[in-house]
Structures are given as structure tokens and as C-alpha cells.
Amino acid sequence: MKVWIDQDLCTGDGLCEEIAPDVFVMLDDGLAYVREGDKVFAAANGNPQGEAGKAAVPAGSEDATRQAAEECPGECIFIEE
Numbered sequence: 481m482k483v484w485i486d487q488d489l490c491t492g493d494g495l496c497e498e499i500a501p502d503v504f505v506m507l508d509d510g511l512a513y514v515r516e517g518d519k520v521f522a523a524a525n526g527n528p529q530g531e532a533g534k535a536a537v538p539a540g541s542e543d544a545t546r547q548a549a550e551e552c553p554g555e556c557i558f559i560e561e
Contacts, residue, residue: 481536481537481542481545481559481561482502482534482535482537482558482559482560483514483534483535483537483545483549483557483558483559483560484514484521484530484531484533484534484535484557484558484560485504485511485512485513485514485529485530485556485557485558486530486531486556486558487511487512487513487529487530487556488530488556489554489555489556489560490501490511490512490554490556491553491554491556492506492510492511492512493552493553493554494506494512495548495551495552495553496512496548496549496551496557497512498549499547499551500541500544500545500547500548502515502538502541503515503535503538503544503545504548504557505520507520507522507524509524512556512558513529514533514534514535515531515535516535516536518555519535521533521534521535521547531558532553533557534560537559545557545559546559
């Protein structure tokens with residue numbers, strides 16, 4: 481499973497990070513980004529973001545990732561199974 485966030489739709493609510501902190505992270509710009517271990521898919525970190533920055537979801541975090549996508553008020557989390 482892979483996941484990415486459309487930062488243009490992100491409301492900065494932070495629910496995703498609360499639900500699945502090993503997959504999502506909030507940065508100083510107030511927006512959510514996906515992570516793969518220590519790598520954060522954000523242009524500010526020198527990595528691709530949005531659809532170009534898809535992170536592999538760690539084993540065991542699939543359900544939490546789906547829940548985060550369902551509860552996201554900005555509907556900005558996209559999952560590819």
C-alpha cells in the first residue's frame with residue numbers, strides 16, 4: 481500500500497498524524513505530509529511531495545492509514561493498494 485497527500489487540499493487539522501503518526505507528519509507550514517521512516521515527502525526536505533511523493537505504508541499501519549483518510553476533513557489523503 482502507498483499513500484500520498486495533496487497539500488493544496490490539506491486543512492492542517494492534524495487528525496492524520498494523531499491516528500497514524502508513523503505514516504503522517506505535520507511540518508512547520510501547518511500542512512500534513514507522508515513519511516517513510518525518517519524520510520518525509522516534502523519539497524522543503526528536498527523530496528517530492530503530493531502525488532509524486534508516495535510513501536510505502538509500514539506493515540501493520542494499513543488500517544490506521546485508511547482510518548486517517550476517512551476522517552480527514554480536507555479529503556486530501558490518497559491511498560493506492
